[in-house]
Amino acid sequence: MTGIQYFWRHPLAEQMRAEGREQGRLQSRREIVLKILEWRGLPVPDSVRDRVTACTDLDQLAIWAQRAPGATNAGELFSDE
Numbered sequence: 679m680t681g682i683q684y685f686w687r688h689p690l691a692e693q694m695r696a697e698g699r700e701q702g703r704l705q706s707r708r709e710i711v712l713k714i715l716e717w718r719g720l721p722v723p724d725s726v727r728d729r730v731t732a733c734t735d736l737d738q739l740a741i742w743a744q745r746a747p748g749a750t751n752a753g754e755l756f757s758d759e
Contacts, residue, residue: 707739711755714746726752 711730715722733739742755749755 711742715752720752722752
């Protein structure tokens, strides 16, 4: 008797779930960076918004999130680069 391979246990399904989790983490960090700037009342130019939303590096997004509370303008997120 052969075992039944359920789709949700299939390696492809596992990979899709992992990719979905990664995309969710990226989207959350992007939103955090932008929200901090918005909550502080800082204008967020399209160039900054585009750069943050295009970023695919979780570590870089974390750095920007740490810089956002002390920034005097949105462009300061990228000051050390």
